[in-house]
Amino acid sequence: MGNCVCPDNLRRMAKDQLFSMKESLLSLRNLTITVGDFYFERILVDGLNLEISPESIMALVGGSGSGKTTTGLSILRLLPPALRVVRGEIIFNGHDLLKYSAEKMRGIRGKEIGLVFQEPLNAFNPVFTIGYQIAEVFKAHTDLVSQQIFEKIPQLLEQVGIQDARRIAQSYPHQLSGGLRQRAMMAQALAGGPQLLIADEPTSNLDVTSQAHIIELFRQLKEELKLSILLITHDLGMVAHLADSVAVLSNGKVVEQGDIKEVLADPKHSYTRELLEAMVV
Amino acid sequence: MKNQSLSEFQIALGNFKKNRWALLSVYIIFILYVGAILADFLSPYSYKNEDRKFSYCPPTKIHFLKEGKLSWPFIYGVQLTFDEYHKRVYKINEKENYPLHLFSRGDEYKFLGIIPGRLHLIGTSQPARFYLLGADSRGRDLFSRILYGARVSLSIGLIGVLISFAIGLIVGGMAGYYGGVVDNILMRLCEMFMMIPGFYLLLALRSAVSDKFSSLQVYFAIIIILSFISWASLARIIRGMCLSLKEREYVLAAKAIGLTDFKIIVRHILPHTLSYSIFALMLSVPGYIIGESALSLIGLGIQDPYASWGNLLSDAMSIVRIKFAPWILWPAFFIFLTVVCFNVVGDCLRDCLDPLLKSEKKIS
Numbered sequence: 095m096g097n098c099v100c101p102d103n104l105r106r107m108a109k110d111q112l113f114s115m116k117e118s119l120l121s122l123r124n125l126t127i128t129v130g131d132f133y134f135e136r137i138l139v140d141g142l143n144l145e146i147s148p149e150s151i152m153a154l155v156g157g158s159g160s161g162k163t164t165t166g167l168s169i170l171r172l173l174p175p176a177l178r179v180v181r182g183e184i185i186f187n188g189h190d191l192l193k194y195s196a197e198k199m200r201g202i203r204g205k206e207i208g209l210v211f212q213e214p215l216n217a218f219n220p221v222f223t224i225g226y227q228i229a230e231v232f233k234a235h236t237d238l239v240s241q242q243i244f245e246k247i248p249q250l251l252e253q254v255g256i257q258d259a260r261r262i263a264q265s266y267p268h269q270l271s272g273g274l275r276q277r278a279m280m281a282q283a284l285a286g287g288p289q290l291l292i293a294d295e296p297t298s299n300l301d302v303t304s305q306a307h308i309i310e311l312f313r314q315l316k317e318e319l320k321l322s323i324l325l326i327t328h329d330l331g332m333v334a335h336l337a338d339s340v341a342v343l344s345n346g347k348v349v350e351q352g353d354i355k356e357v358l359a360d361p362k363h364s365y366t367r368e369l370l371e372a373m374v375v
Numbered sequence: 376m377k378n379q380s381l382s383e384f385q386i387a388l389g390n391f392k393k394n395r396w397a398l399l400s401v402y403i404i405f406i407l408y409v410g411a412i413l414a415d416f417l418s419p420y421s422y423k424n425e426d427r428k429f430s431y432c433p434p435t436k437i438h439f440l441k442e443g444k445l446s447w448p449f450i451y452g453v454q455l456t457f458d459e460y461h462k463r464v465y466k467i468n469e470k471e472n473y474p475l476h477l478f479s480r481g482d483e484y485k486f487l488g489i490i491p492g493r494l495h496l497i498g499t500s501q502p503a504r505f506y507l508l509g510a511d512s513r514g515r516d517l518f519s520r521i522l523y524g525a526r527v528s529l530s531i532g533l534i535g536v537l538i539s540f541a542i543g544l545i546v547g548g549m550a551g552y553y554g555g556v557v558d559n560i561l562m563r564l565c566e567m568f569m570m571i572p573g574f575y576l577l578l579a580l581r582s583a584v585s586d587k588f589s590s591l592q593v594y595f596a597i598i599i600i601l602s603f604i605s606w607a608s609l610a611r612i613i614r615g616m617c618l619s620l621k622e623r624e625y626v627l628a629a630k631a632i633g634l635t636d637f638k639i640i641v642r643h644i645l646p647h648t649l650s651y652s653i654f655a656l657m658l659s660v661p662g663y664i665i666g667e668s669a670l671s672l673i674g675l676g677i678q679d680p681y682a683s684w685g686n687l688l689s690d691a692m693s694i695v696r697i698k699f700a701p702w703i704l705w706p707a708f709f710i711f712l713t714v715v716c717f718n719v720v721g722d723c724l725r726d727c728l729d730p731l732l733k734s735e736k737k738i739s
Contacts, residue, residue: 172627201633202633211627219629230642
């Protein structure tokens with residue numbers, strides 16, 4: 095962002111201040127993640143600052159290797175052992191998640207923050223039915239009895255737009271189509287009633303019509319369940335349709351951030367401009 | 376629904392059934408185990424029932440023709456005499472014939488340890504003795520002793536395997552999942568167990584255990600010792616599999632929904648090691664059976680009067696006895712049969728459950 099104190103910038107800076115004054119659901123402050131040991135250390139995410147407000151969709155955009163999935167996983171502290179968070183804070187509802195014990199973290203995962211994976215065929219255990227794996231969330235976080243869980247699962251599946259919910263609940267992951275699997279995975283992520291949903295490239299492996307459905311589903315869920323969504327993607331088209339605000343990542347640094355309309359209308363950084371030009375409209 | 380695709384288990388079972396030898400082996404194993412469970416009923420006599428007048432009596436011939444006519448099966452009485460070399464000769468006395476009784480009343484027993492009974496499948500009236508496979512030195516029916524011995528030998532194989540299986544899965548699962556220091560310590564522990572030659576460790580442990588144990592205590596001691604020395608190789612392989620399985624995305628998904636480590640290991644990682652574990656289990660049962668037989672053979676295992684196949688074979692450790700009473704080798708045949716059957720089943724299971732071969736053999 096420019097240093098010039100011309101009227102446009104002033105207006106933007108004022109808006110940003112207002113923006114951060116609203117109580118944000120999740121804020122990442124100066125998050126720095128590295129990989130490697132003492133002799134060889136590479137910075138994957140460098141001083142990341144991000145704010146997600148309640149009931150909004152924030153898109154995290156960037157090319158491959160820009161650090162977006164790493165950021166998403168680090169929120170839930172599910173990074174592989176080689177990666178370390180060296181600096182920064184992850185404030186969720188006022189508490190720093192990096193200081194949480196393992197047990198408290200387990201209370202957050204699935205219950206307050208849900209995670210939707212890129213490839214649902216891999217994210218589901220092939221030897222258990224969809225219903226069983228969704229029931230696991232209920233068993234882990236609530237005290238519901240099997241019978242009650244058995245009733246709740248079809249409701250959950252219908253909420254994500256799956257017809258014939260009972261049959262799907264008793265099917266194995268490999269028996270469903272890609273779109274159904276993705277919806278089932280969203281159902282699993284929503285089972286605990288989270289406030290924030292982290293969606294890691296949710297439509298990359300789907301065909302175009304399924305993509306459109308999933309995008310519509312996200313919008314529905316945001317309105318019905320008052321959900322916040324962190325959308326990690328490289329698809330600017332989806333971002334344009336869905337997101338309220340966007341952060342552009344390049345090489346682990348945020349190069350541009352702000353309201354969706356502004357960023358798309360007037361990209362400041364050259365990288366953002368490249369992304370927009372590369373977008374297939 | 377008719378066109379619902381089959382689960383992995385059903386596919387594997389279908390493939391298994393195609394192999395006739397494996398099916399036959401399963402039936403044989405099943406028959407052996409049923410024979411062991413129903414030993415009280417199926418055996419003509421109790422394992423203790425001895426009659427010195429019939430020491431080393433050869434197997435009794437069953438006759439179906441009486442004076443040229445088909446009749447109910449019967450046996451002739453025998454008389455022990457000695458020939459000029461002081462060798463035992465059993466003279467058949469054709470004047471006494473004793474019909475075989477089905478469901479006859481014989482020695483008392485307690486079925487499953489609780490229900491008393493006297494019913495035996497086959498028997499004859501006194502004073503004749505029906506020796507299907509011959510008699511041992513004290514005149515005890517070898518067939519009955521083999522059936523009772525099956526109880527010990529086959530159950531030790533099964534229980535021992537299950538115990539070491541459980542230990543191996545837990546140790547391997549934890550080592551593979553946690554990695555780092557935990558992995559290091561557990562694997563070094565495994566290596567310590569694998570270092571010591573199995574049979575010597577077996578002997579040493581058995582000797583260390585008190586010799587004033589009752590037979591039941593000896594039985595459990597043998598099981599525990601056998602499991603003790605053989606869990607390590609399974610643990611190492613399970614650990615290797617878990618190391619790769621924990622990288623799978625559904626494990627990450629399971630962590631993302633907040634499951635505890637224990638649940639993740641038990642529910643999401645270990646079931647995927649079952650395809651290896653099951654046939655490893657099957658293939659190691661023979662080791663346990665032979666281990667127990669070896670112990671009993673040299674007198675450190677099950678003692679007289681209780682029967683175990685190894686115990687029965689200790690009688691056959693003399694070439695003289697084998698020459699004059701070759702039927703005392705029958706327990707060896709049963710050990711052989713059991714071992715071969717388990718090996719065939721284990722081998723076929725390995726082929727069925729091998730993920731690389733699965734894609735060629737899928738049935739829909």
